[in-house]
Amino acid sequence: AFLHVDLEETIFMAQPEGFVEYGKENLVCQLRKSLYDLKQSPRQWYKRFDYFMLKINFRRCLYDCCVYCHVFQDGMIILLLL
Numbered sequence: 492a493f494l495h496v497d498l499e500e501t502i503f504m505a506q507p508e509g510f511v512e513y514g515k516e517n518l519v520c521q522l523r524k525s526l527y528d529l530k531q532s533p534r535q536w537y538k539r540f541d542y543f544m545l546k547i548n549f550r551r552c553l554y555d556c557c558v559y560c561h562v563f564q565d566g567m568i569i570l571l572l573l
Contacts (some may be wrong), residue, residue: 502522
C-alpha cells in the first residue's frame with residue numbers, strides 16, 4: 492500500500508545489491524517514490540488517502556482522524572474506519 496506515493500523530502504539511498512552499475516559503484520540513487528522501509532511512507536500514504544476522501548465529500552471525524560463519514564440526502568450514512 493505504501494509503494495508509489497510521492498515524497499515531499501529529498502531522499503538518497505545506496506544502489507541496491509544486484510543493481511549496482513559497474514564503474515559507478517560510489518553513486519547513490521535519489522528516490523522519487525516511497526518504499527516500505529521509509530519512515531515517511533505511512534504518512535505520505537495517509538496524506539494521499541485523506542486528500543482523496545475529502546475530495547469525494549467525506550468528512551474526517553473531529554475526534555479520530557482515521558474515521559470518515561458521508562451522509563446522503565436520504566439520511567443513509569457511510570462510516571469508513573481506516
